[in-house]
């Protein structure tokens with residue numbers, strides 16, 4: 091099977107060369123195949139957010155290689171990185187991070203407009219995605235008027251708005267109560283499977299991890 095995400099020998103330290111240096115990644119290597127959904131399990135502070143940010147081109151490693159769809163990302167300039175991120179990567183955070191002054195629909199439309207999609211097509215796609223995750227009827231509401239589970243469903247739609255090839259999620263249901271988390275996670279998995287996306291999903295929840303294709307652990311800065 092072809093590889094969608096390749097992380098090879100990543101190292102990353104904060105406060106590098108200073109007294110407070112924290113070596114977070116120490117040669118982390120990981121591969122996600124096309125269509126594969128991988129769970130990333132790590133104790134708190136082990137560096138999973140750092141790893142996801144590097145994989146999602148939001149941060150750069152000190153050393154090592156990031157490949158998306160077989161293309162090395164290391165040599166890209168800022169502009170090409172931003173383009174690759176917008177086009178290829180969808181990101182979901184623990185907290186929804188929706189724009190509070192915009193409706194659910196607009197939150198899913200805006201990244202498409204930024205990517206050059208005409209408004210009419212962007213709205214049609216946004217409505218379709220919101221319907222698929224069961225919040226179509228709430229499309230005209232702002233995030234504050236939605237429940238936590240609904241907000242997170244909208245955030246899933248936003249992450250998928252530009253049709254990424256790779257989905258990265260950092261505790262996507264970590265902010266929800268256990269019952270809602272379970273249900274909303276099911277919605278996310280349906281969406282991912284339906285789209286044939288590759289995904290790397292960080293979670294502390296071993297039951298959720300067991301519902302993915304493969305589980306990897308981040309320990310002492312390496313993937314085991």
Ligand SMILES: Nc1ncnc2c1ncn2[C@@H]1O[C@H](COP(=O)(O)OP(=O)(O)OP(=O)(O)O)[C@@H](O)[C@H]1O
Pocket residue numbers: 104105112114132133134135136137138139140141
């Ligand atoms: N900007 C920074 N400057 C200094 N240290 C940092 C910075 N960002 C993260 N760290 C440290 O690096 C380590 C890994 O952080 P990271 O956020 O990647 O962990 P995590 O596994 O996602 O943790 P959690 O599950 O608690 O969110 C932590 O010890 C953290 O304190």
